[in-house]
Amino acid sequence: MSTALSLHTNDLQSLNAEVLVLGVFSGEDGPYLASNSLPDDSAQSINKLLESLGATGALDQILRLPGVEGASSDIIALIGLGSDTTIDQERLNALRFAAGSATRQLLGTAHIALDFGITSRDEIEAVAHGAVLGSFSEEGVRSKTADSVRDEAESITIVAKADASEAEPALVRAVILGEATKDARRLVNMPPSHLYPESFANLAAELVKDYSDVSIEVYPYDRLLKEGFGGIAGVGQGSPRKPALAVVKYTPETPSAHVALVGKGITFDTGGNSLKPAASMMTMKCDMAGAASVLHAVLAASELEIPVEVTGYLCLAENMPGGASLRPEDIITIRDGRTVEVLNTDAEGRLVMADGIALASESNPTVILDIATLTGAAMAALGLRTAALMGDEDIRDRVQQAGAKSGEAYWQIPLESYLRASMNSPVADIKNMGSRYGSMMIAGLFLQEFVGEGIPWAHLDIAGPAFNEEGAYGFTPKEGTGFGTATLVNFIESYAQ
Structure with a gap:
């Protein structure tokens, strides 16, 4: 069940929240509250205490205080908003980060209110989006709930001086975007014993049943062989859990464009016969993150009723070693008839993606965007929070703008x-x-x-930010991040007319 979001435009005394989160800016003369919603005496008391409490206004810093006069909540939390000099998109991303940081660090609290002194629709959407993303909890596969698992918030209230009727669409959009990303995270976090090509395709088919304007077509292994998908079939041929291609299509009534999304879906990557070292196999359950983002971006496009046709290609395989697996120096034939000499079976992602891109090209879409955890080189160059972006310059620019609007970072690579x-x-x-x-x-x-030929295209290498091996930060949890899902949705929306 998703967290309920609401807007509060009245005084803080009428709030129904266990914890009221107040934003704190880092100013030239020291930290200070971003909002003036509290009575003057209460606000002045907190402002005087900030430095002695160790508050700096830095992003991700949270402090807790007892409730104060003028607010109904028993607990006040102070969350850093960063510098008060940020403007435009940088400001929105700081608000998103801070809201997610607050709800993440307050997991287990049923009712939370966020007061960051915001007024505009864009600010409301950024705070709401971050708040939904941060309120993420997962039990994993256990026989009973672990004590360490803390529940997501039941309700989050955004305090803002704004017209409620104008702000409501921003809340709805924030929930759809946030829940899509969280659903992608849950897929990425599934163990390979539970998520494999067939089960992934079946899960997608079950989800699609709830959408009247979304359809799915699944190509099983036999059909892949028959119809020339040598990349997907070849990579997955050595596993007893055979590969599949799932094509998920959203068809609005009057589309203004057709966006094709191709997602890498290697449900586990051992490297195949070019076997990885044991330590390098850890986290390889995340090698299907691109396909997870594509699936949930397509569904989110439907929920948002974006007037753009979207086709998602989920290229699903398990890369395992064995006598039936691809060997170095094998030659396979891709869907478009071209042949590939396989020199390293651990460079398998590009093989399944080649089939997906070739099939997507057959429908002559307006644009093709592919997304994959493709190379360790992207991680080495850009770290764990920034994705690599390649392809046609105008499409790269459009993706980068969509990413900025989502709080997701990309670096353009020639x-x-x-x-x-x-x-x-x-x-x-x-x-x-x-x-x-x-x-x-x-x-x-x-x-x-x-x-x-002639189809605009860009490639997103999300190997770094797709899976967080370090500590949680902002709205980002450990393990699966769902990175790219919101970017894809905002990219699709950029083609709406």
């Missing part, structure tokens, strides 16, 4: 054409490996080969 020659093969049309230098770009150039 596709240097001279690197393409390193993938030349003496026995096939292309190799799945190239120069050891520039390997992030090599992967992008490989995928570009299978984009239909």
